[in-house]
Amino acid sequence: MEATPAIVIALVVLLPFVAAALAPLVHRLVGDFAGWVVALVPVAGFVALWGLLERVSGGESITVAWPWAPSWGLELSFLIDGLSLTFALTIAGIGAFILLYSGAYLKGHKQGRFLGFLLAFMGAMQGLVLADNLVALYLFWELTSVASFLLIGFDHTRQAARRAAIQALVVTGLGGLSLLAAGVAIYTISGNWELSAAGELTGNLAYPLLVGLVLLAAFTKSAQLPFHFWLPNAMEAPTPVSAYLHSATMVQGGVYLVARMTPHLGGEPIWNLTLMAFGGATLLWGAVAALRQTDLKQMLAQTTLASLGLLMLLLGAGTELAVTAAVLYFIAHALYKAGLFLVVGAIDHGTGTRDITMLGGLRDPMTVSFIGTIMASAAMFGLPPLIGFFAKEEMYAALAVGQFESLVALAALVAGNALLGAIGLALLIKPFMGQLLPTPIEAHEAPSAMLAGPVVLGVLGIFLGFIPTLAGELAVAPATSAILGVPVETHLKFGVDLLGPAFWLSVVTWVLAIGLFLRLDLARSLLRRAATAIGWSFDIGFDWLYFGLVGIAGAVTRLLHHGRLELYLFLVFALLVVATIGPLWLLDGLPRGPQVLDLRFYEWGLVGLAVLGVVTVLYARSRLFAILALGVQGLAVALLYLVFGAPDLSFTQFMVEILSVVILALVMTRLDLDTADRRPLEDWARDGGVALLGGLAVTMLLWAVIEGPFDLRLSNFFNAHSGPIAHGHNVVNVILVDFRGLDTLGEISVVMTAGIAILALIRGARRNKPVGVAPVEPKSQPKRRAARKAAA
Amino acid sequence: MNSLIFRTIAPLLVAVMLVFSVFVLLRGHNEPGGGFIGGLIAASALAIYGMAIGSDAARAALKVHPLAYAGFGVALAALAGVLSILFDVPFLTGLWTIFEFDEVEIAISTPMVFDIGVYFAVFGTIAAVALALEDEEGGA
Numbered sequence: 001m002e003a004t005p006a007i008v009i010a011l012v013v014l015l016p017f018v019a020a021a022l023a024p025l026v027h028r029l030v031g032d033f034a035g036w037v038v039a040l041v042p043v044a045g046f047v048a049l050w051g052l053l054e055r056v057s058g059g060e061s062i063t064v065a066w067p068w069a070p071s072w073g074l075e076l077s078f079l080i081d082g083l084s085l086t087f088a089l090t091i092a093g094i095g096a097f098i099l100l101y102s103g104a105y106l107k108g109h110k111q112g113r114f115l116g117f118l119l120a121f122m123g124a125m126q127g128l129v130l131a132d133n134l135v136a137l138y139l140f141w142e143l144t145s146v147a148s149f150l151l152i153g154f155d156h157t158r159q160a161a162r163r164a165a166i167q168a169l170v171v172t173g174l175g176g177l178s179l180l181a182a183g184v185a186i187y188t189i190s191g192n193w194e195l196s197a198a199g200e201l202t203g204n205l206a207y208p209l210l211v212g213l214v215l216l217a218a219f220t221k222s223a224q225l226p227f228h229f230w231l232p233n234a235m236e237a238p239t240p241v242s243a244y245l246h247s248a249t250m251v252q253g254g255v256y257l258v259a260r261m262t263p264h265l266g267g268e269p270i271w272n273l274t275l276m277a278f279g280g281a282t283l284l285w286g287a288v289a290a291l292r293q294t295d296l297k298q299m300l301a302q303t304t305l306a307s308l309g310l311l312m313l314l315l316g317a318g319t320e321l322a323v324t325a326a327v328l329y330f331i332a333h334a335l336y337k338a339g340l341f342l343v344v345g346a347i348d349h350g351t352g353t354r355d356i357t358m359l360g361g362l363r364d365p366m367t368v369s370f371i372g373t374i375m376a377s378a379a380m381f382g383l384p385p386l387i388g389f390f391a392k393e394e395m396y397a398a399l400a401v402g403q404f405e406s407l408v409a410l411a412a413l414v415a416g417n418a419l420l421g422a423i424g425l426a427l428l429i430k431p432f433m434g435q436l437l438p439t440p441i442e443a444h445e446a447p448s449a450m451l452a453g454p455v456v457l458g459v460l461g462i463f464l465g466f467i468p469t470l471a472g473e474l475a476v477a478p479a480t481s482a483i484l485g486v487p488v489e490t491h492l493k494f495g496v497d498l499l500g501p502a503f504w505l506s507v508v509t510w511v512l513a514i515g516l517f518l519r520l521d522l523a524r525s526l527l528r529r530a531a532t533a534i535g536w537s538f539d540i541g542f543d544w545l546y547f548g549l550v551g552i553a554g555a556v557t558r559l560l561h562h563g564r565l566e567l568y569l570f571l572v573f574a575l576l577v578v579a580t581i582g583p584l585w586l587l588d589g590l591p592r593g594p595q596v597l598d599l600r601f602y603e604w605g606l607v608g609l610a611v612l613g614v615v616t617v618l619y620a621r622s623r624l625f626a627i628l629a630l631g632v633q634g635l636a637v638a639l640l641y642l643v644f645g646a647p648d649l650s651f652t653q654f655m656v657e658i659l660s661v662v663i664l665a666l667v668m669t670r671l672d673l674d675t676a677d678r679r680p681l682e683d684w685a686r687d688g689g690v691a692l693l694g695g696l697a698v699t700m701l702l703w704a705v706i707e708g709p710f711d712l713r714l715s716n717f718f719n720a721h722s723g724p725i726a727h728g729h730n731v732v733n734v735i736l737v738d739f740r741g742l743d744t745l746g747e748i749s750v751v752m753t754a755g756i757a758i759l760a761l762i763r764g765a766r767r768n769k770p771v772g773v774a775p776v777e778p779k780s781q782p783k784r785r786a787a788r789k790a791a792a
Numbered sequence: 793m794n795s796l797i798f799r800t801i802a803p804l805l806v807a808v809m810l811v812f813s814v815f816v817l818l819r820g821h822n823e824p825g826g827g828f829i830g831g832l833i834a835a836s837a838l839a840i841y842g843m844a845i846g847s848d849a850a851r852a853a854l855k856v857h858p859l860a861y862a863g864f865g866v867a868l869a870a871l872a873g874v875l876s877i878l879f880d881v882p883f884l885t886g887l888w889t890i891f892e893f894d895e896v897e898i899a900i901s902t903p904m905v906f907d908i909g910v911y912f913a914v915f916g917t918i919a920a921v922a923l924a925l926e927d928e929e930g931g932a
Contacts, residue, residue, distance in 0.1 A: 648826070659839070662839055666925035667925060670925055734821065737903040737910070738906075748866050748869060748909070751862070752859070755917030758921050762921075
């Protein structure tokens with residue numbers, strides 16, 4: 001039975017999100033079996049994807065699209081080709097074991113939420129590798145970063161976990177923005193939001209910019225130098241997260257992006273050499289750094305860096321053989337590295353420590369874990385006939401072609417693989433062989449749900465090694481074709497070419513690895529001494545940048561937001577004067593002023609009342625009296641509106657004036673202000689000057705408006721239409737609630753928000769006020785009032 | 793300010809003001825008035841009530857936090873706009889139904905509902921600020 005592609009996409013991308021929302025409920029219903037239940041989600045996705053394998057390996061690319069934002073030409077489109085299918089199958093397959101494992105690993109410990117985050121991540125990651133639309137790609141890319149943030153910081157009571165989560169989010173967020181810019185640039189150039197329709201972009205003027213943006217995104221996500229530091233820190237996350245996000249899937253997002261962009265951007269030296277340089281550097285850096293660690297999880301994290309660098313290097317080499325090797329290595333690495341992480345989690349769970357120097361002889365108490373580790377380490381070491389061996393053979397064959405860059409890369413590969421092999425040996429031999437060492441918890445085997453992953457993934461690694469031809473036909477060749485944009489036939493076969501250079505390079509690698517393993521303790525102490533001598537790391541550099549930025553922001557804020565209200569007000573009104581008079585003066589629009597004042601006697605009376613109010617404000621001895629006088633002035637203005645035929649305005653002005661007086665008086669009594677105004681003379685002169693200028697500025701502006709020609713078009717429109725089409729005779733109200741309803745909606749939202757802010761201010765002032773009596777109970781106000789009086 | 797006369801008169805005054813505020817609100821579409829001014833009048837009424845009998849009692853009379861009224865008002869206004877989606881016309885398009893009782897026309901319309909939302913938004917906000925300022929101490 002074969003599901004239609006649309007249903008497959010829904011099962012693979014959408015279902016995990018739905019399941020994520022339901023995960024806490026599932027946990028409440030079935031308790032510790034929640035892991036078994038939710039693992040069905042990726043299993044369903046895997047089966048659905050498997051149904052498309054035959055069509056895709058036959059060279060077909062399947063597209064699925066739904067309308068998204070048609071007015072902007074956006075479609076939620078997905079592309080299933082060899083590349084995306086290989087990634088999607090890996091994500092779903094490993095995801096099932098991870099969910100199963102998590103159920104046992106985090107027994108009862110906020111498990112529902114944890115499984116929910118993992119499922120949400122899974123949906124986002126599937127969306128990332130399957131999306132064809134650039135906006136959707138960006139969206140899923142960012143969602144994986146957010147999910148990673150939540151999962152790294154899952155144990156949010158620990159400061160280290162919070163820091164690691166923020167660091168990962170900041171670094172990958174930088175790449176996300178870069179990807180967005182790249183997406184917009186590709187759309188601008190090709191006129192198409194679908195990446196599959198973008199065509200080749202190498203000839204474009206903006207090509208170097210595109211390469212920079214895409215590689216920045218890929219390097220931050222896949223933790224390449226110099227952005228690698230976040231990945232080891234991300235090991236603060238629970239182990240299943242490290243296994244899933246930070247080795248097998250999310251960090252491969254950058255590798256995926258590079259692979260996906262290769263047909264559009266690849267083939268130019270700037271692309272290939274940059275990838276090879278950064279990939280090679282990361283490979284060696286990670287592999288050497290892994291030697292330095294004693295924490296099993298940190299060792300794995302550093303080797304993950306190395307493997308990511310290796311993949312970038314191979315994609316950078318860009319030949320058919322190299323890309324085939326990259327795809328093979330991606331599969332091999334996902335299988336063995338996830339398995340190793342899960343075993344390390346089981347060791348941590350079963351012994352209470354992850355320190356390699358404290359572990360030994362676990363082969364008897366943890367036999368199944370031991371078997372899982374044998375299979376994973378053998379793949380890491382690259383023994384035939386495991387798939388890891390074929391991946392290594394393939395990459396050596398790809399680069400042993402005699403060009404200078406290739407030979408440098410080859411040397412890096414041999415060195416990197418030897419280092420990784422040594423670590424692989426160390427992971428197997430140190431904890432499991434030798435004497436059984438005492439551990440914080442007496443060593444015991446993990447539950448079966450935690451062992452299923454390592455064993456099945458390990459067996460799969462061996463199984464694929466025995467059928468390289470089939471693996472090549474089903475996944476590797478289709479993925480390679482998708483990356484290179486040309487059909488590729490598989491040449492993988494089960495066998496060892498004992499005379500080929502690749503095999504002899506493998507032998508060299510093994511010898512080097514064993515030699516390194518025997519000298520591991522020496523190498524570790526030397527590296528540690530070197531690191532202490534340098535005393536600087538990229539991690540510290542990140543802190544410099546991060547806290548430097550925070551410091552600059554703080555300094556700017558303190559400069560502008562100094563907290564002195566009188567200076568704020570002075571600045572606001574001074575700028576008002578400049579902004580009003582400046583343009584009038586510069587553009588020669590200064591008004592001439594009224595020629596004749598033709599007012600009736602009662603109108604003169606109202607003007608006189610307003611002037612009287614203002615003058616009283618100036619000469620009032622107490623502030624309360626000044627506030628009242630200001631109210632008188634306002635009422636006089638309201639009456640003027642009424643006299644000149646604006647009843648609505650007048651009505652509102654009356655209410656506003658009354659409420660202003662009330663609220664000002666209340667504020668004054670609340671703040672315990674001095675009843676009289678005792679400003680020093682220079683302040684008085686400064687404030688008075690700005691006040692006079694402000695009044696003058698507004699007056700001139702109004703005069704200038706009145707002197708200009710009066711455009712009646714709007715008034716006529718509203719007068720003519722408010723009755724017939726809006727059924728209202730009060731034009732002002734019709735404008736407010738109908739013609740310009742959206743404005744009003746915005747305004748009342750602002751009014752409400754301002755209300756919330758004012759309440760916060762009032763409460764803040766109350767909290768900061770030194771209170772004579774310590775607050776006892778919130779409800780006993782009369783008593784406290786009395787107590788306060790007594791205290792005074 | 794808390795004199796006996798004021799305390800006696802205030803409830804009456806407040807009742808009249810509240811009724812007047814609704815009157816002003818509802819006549820707004822054709823005569824001077826509307827939701828904004830109605831809300832201001834109602835808020836003034838509440839402020840007077842708070843001064844006369846204390847802000848706690850005024851809060852108790854409101855049943856819920858004054859800002860909840862403001863939130864309700866904004867939501868109501870938005871809802872009045874969203875209603876247009878049912879008729880496949882742009883957001884905030886005015887929709888009218890006119891009932892006739894004995895030759896008296898009564899118009900029910902989304903602009904009216906919108907105006908009622910404005911009324912509550914203004915009333916809730918100003919009342920919240922006024923009551924918070926009237927609180928001697930504590931309260932919320």
